[in-house]
Amino acid sequence: MDRHYIEGATPEEVAKAHHEDMKIQSRHHCKALTYWHDEEKGMAFCLVEAPSAAAVRGMHKEAHGLIPNQIIEVDGSAVAQFLGRVIDPEKEDGKPMTESPFRAIMFIDMVSSTDITQALGDTKALVLVHTYRNVVRKALVDHCGREVDRAGDGFLTSFRSAYTASVCAVEIQRQLSKYNESRKDGILLQARIGIGAGEPVQDGDALFGSTVNLVARICSFGKSGQIISAKVVKDLCIGKDVSFTSLGPQRLKGFDEPIDLELIEW
Numbered sequence: 038m039d040r041h042y043i044e045g046a047t048p049e050e051v052a053k054a055h056h057e058d059m060k061i062q063s064r065h066h067c068k069a070l071t072y073w074h075d076e077e078k079g080m081a082f083c084l085v086e087a088p089s090a091a092a093v094r095g096m097h098k099e100a101h102g103l104i105p106n107q108i109i110e111v112d113g114s115a116v117a118q119f120l121g122r123v124i125d126p127e128k129e130d131g132k133p134m135t136e137s138p139f140r141a142i143m144f145i146d147m148v149s150s151t152d153i154t155q156a157l158g159d160t161k162a163l164v165l166v167h168t169y170r171n172v173v174r175k176a177l178v179d180h181c182g183r184e185v186d187r188a189g190d191g192f193l194t195s196f197r198s199a200y201t202a203s204v205c206a207v208e209i210q211r212q213l214s215k216y217n218e219s220r221k222d223g224i225l226l227q228a229r230i231g232i233g234a235g236e237p238v239q240d241g242d243a244l245f246g247s248t249v250n251l252v253a254r255i256c257s258f259g260k261s262g263q264i265i266s267a268k269v270v271k272d273l274c275i276g277k278d279v280s281f282t283s284l285g286p287q288r289l290k291g292f293d294e295p296i297d298l299e300l301i302e303w
Contacts, residue, residue, distance in 0.1 A: 038108070038244070039082065039109075041105055042079060042106050043103065047076070048076060049133050057100040061096065061099055065096040066088050067085050068085065068087075071134075072084065072134065077137075082236075084111075084123060111237075111244045115244045120195075120237065139234065140235070140245065141195070141233070142234065143202045143230060144255070145194065145229075146190060146229050147191070150190045165224070169226055169228065172216070173209055176209045180196070180202075180208065183195040191256075199232070199270045202232050203277075207264065209230065210262060214262070227261040229264075230259065231259060231266070232301075233248050233255060251292070251296065252267075254296075255289065258298065264301035265301070266281070267296065267298065285297065286298075
């Protein structure tokens with residue numbers, strides 16, 4: 038995947054450049070699979086099957102002269118999980134794509150699963166875990182979220198907007214709270230949630246690498262029943278019906294500088 042800074046380029050011009058890549062791609066042993074264009078930020082991202090970064094540069098140079106500012110090696114399945122596709126979508130001939138590669142990333146982590154197992158035993162605890170997973174997955178479907186990965190009781194998810202990620206997080210917490218009200222044994226089904234946002238090619242050589250690491254730390258910072266976000270999420274939700282309370286700069290493991298965090302009220 039590569040990134041181009043193309044401030045001022047129109048969607049039609051970016052679509053034409055992608056078409057020019059496809060016309061001569063075989064000469065460079067490449068295959069231009071698809072692209073994403075963020076006209077507002079003046080950036081385009083191309084997904085290419087290629088033997089090397091040099092081959093990608095050569096293809097772009099011959100096709101239209103737009104040399105990538107950055108190229109990283111990515112896994113196709115990871116691209117599909119985060120961004121939703123690895124080939125051009127079906128569309129009208131000649132119609133440019135204007136979908137941004139920007140994504141909100143959300144971690145959802147079940148709290149005190151070990152304590153629940155000790156209190157209820159394996160069989161009853163597993164029922165509770167399935168309830169938690171069903172709540173999370175239903176909210177993801179309802180808010181167009183993608184389940185990127187699941188490790189144990191944690192979910193890594195991706196959204197096209199910070200607002201939908203925030204609304205989904207609120208829905209998860211409300212549904213878990215509603216479920217807890219129905220229980221009579223005092224065992225609470227709780228989660229903590231962290232949200233961040235970014236572009237696929239940032240620092241490092243991994244798709245959303247730095248953003249995912251940050252969101253994992255934000256999630257770990259939170260307490261049971263909380264939704265904590267990076268400040269960028271609040272900035273992206275200005276004018277929307279999501280309430281934030283500033284937590285100020287916080288030290289997070291693995292990050293040299295304090296990170297401004299926000300508590301999402303629900």
